[in-house]
Amino acid sequence: MSAETHYLAVFTSDKSGAKWRAWRAMSEAQQAETARVGVAAVAAWEEAHRDSIVYQGGPLGPTKRISDDGAVTDVVNLLTVFMVVPTALMPPPACSRTIRT
Numbered sequence: 001m002s003a004e005t006h007y008l009a010v011f012t013s014d015k016s017g018a019k020w021r022a023w024r025a026m027s028e029a030q031q032a033e034t035a036r037v038g039v040a041a042v043a044a045w046e047e048a049h050r051d052s053i054v055y056q057g058g059p060l061g062p063t064k065r066i067s068d069d070g071a072v073t074d075v076v077n078l079l080t081v082f083m084v085v086p087t088a089l090m091p092p093p094a095c096s097r098t099i100r101t
Helices: 018-025 028-048
Strands: 006-012 055-059 063-066 072-075 079-086
Touching: none
Parallel strands: none
Antiparallel strands: 006 079, 055 079, 063 072
């Protein structure tokens, strides 16, 4: 087992927040362009850090809540995507802050 320390990077997104409201207010063309730029930025970051990403992770799926009486309902989960990176990739000050989209 490696003595190297890793971070579980978890990305959050509040679908009722201001950024999602702004997204929904965009035209389809604006959304497509914004998505294109964002996907390219993520791909560039992943490529630049490819050798340092311990586990690529991926999207987190739909979430269910089970009440005390056993009823199962759908809920919105703020956790959207995760990956595992070494501490050397993201020093503690960068990792300790919360960045919400």
